[in-house]
Amino acid sequence: MSARLQLRDLRVAYDRNLAVTIDHLAVEPGTLAAVIGANGAGKSTLINAIANWSRAAPRLSGEILIDGEAVGGKSADHLARRGVVLVPEGRGVFMGLTVEENLRAGLFAARAGGRAYSLADIYTLFPRLRERRSNLGGSLSGGERQMLAIGRALRMAPRLLLLDEPSIGLAPRLVSLLLETIRALADGGLTVFLVEQNVRAAIAVADSLYLLERGRVVASGDVAAMKDDPRIIEAYLGARN
Helix, strand or coil: CCCCCEEEEEEEEEEEEEEEEEEEEECCHHHHHHEECCCCCCHHHHHHHCCCCCCCCCCEEEEEEECCCCCCCCHCCCHHCCCEEECCCCCCCCCCCCCHHHHHCCCCCCCCCCCCCCHHHHHHCCCHHCCCCCCHHHHHHHHHHHHHHHHHHHHHCCCEEEEECCCCCCCCCHHHHHHHHHHHHHHHHCCEEEECCCHHHHHHCCEEEEEEEEEEEEEEHHHHCCCCCCHHHHHCCCCCC
């Protein structure tokens, strides 16, 4: 079985400035892979490049493959219809629509192999959304908007769910709840690729980790091994006692 996501010799540049250099990265089907690193390491640049979602029009070279199919340079709409669905930082929801209207708007007529999550599925994953289903998106808290953004993405039947900093701005309790739900999605067979500045939270739920520094992967591997990497311990988890 081929990897759900593969990056080969990927380069992302703005004008003459090289922002991200990834020689190789692979995410297997039904796993949760996390890219961790400090603010400004290039995490969002990387995930936006995969989804071809950026207002700055970066230059891309190299290969982006989904289930062995080269998709680099394809439009964000094309990728979404092929099952590559991004939840960007900022929790994009329709503020003037209710929760349920947002979720209904996320349903795609054309699907490409991903599971189509029903409204009942979403409300089971996020009971708070059921309680708030008649409320406008603009009236929700930050955590509720993040739940709704992920719910909308799941309605689009993703084969690969891309999450950009899902925990940013959330209280610790909500971070744990949200990432536990994301872990459950991976356990249910969904392939998840997230970038996350909250390293402790990412380690708690991921199968594999990629440590990004200045746009380059400087360490990668299974989470069991990576959590003991001295660079991660000293820079993100605190030095050993």
